Amino acid sequence: xxxxxxxxxxxxxxxxxxxxxxxxxxxxxxxxxxxxxxxxxxxxxxxxxxxxxxxxxxxxxxxxxxxx
Numbered sequence: 001x002x003x004x005x006x007x008x009x010x011x012x013x014x015x016x017x018x019x020x021x022x023x024x025x026x027x028x029x030x031x032x033x034x035x036x037x038x039x040x041x042x043x044x045x046x047x048x049x050x051x052x053x054x055x056x057x058x059x060x061x062x063x064x065x066x067x068x
Contacts, residue, residue: 001049008044011035 006025011034013020022031022038025046031038 001051003047004050006046006048007031007040009035009038009040011038 004027006027008025009022009031011020011022012018021041025044028040031040
């Protein structure tokens with residue numbers, strides 16, 4: 001298990017200039033996909049335990065989905 005930080009984020013709407021807040025806490029990577037200029041809201045962080053992805057077999061001859 002590993003811990004991942006989730007934050008509440010503040011976003012600016014470039015069309016209206018107004019500022020909004022994310023409805024739920026997300027990681028920095030997820031927030032950057034929505035708006036690279038988002039600002040995290042201090043004191044609004046939680047840590048969540050996640051399971052690492054299962055080991056992917058990369059040995060020769062392994063057929064990967066989408067490689068056809």
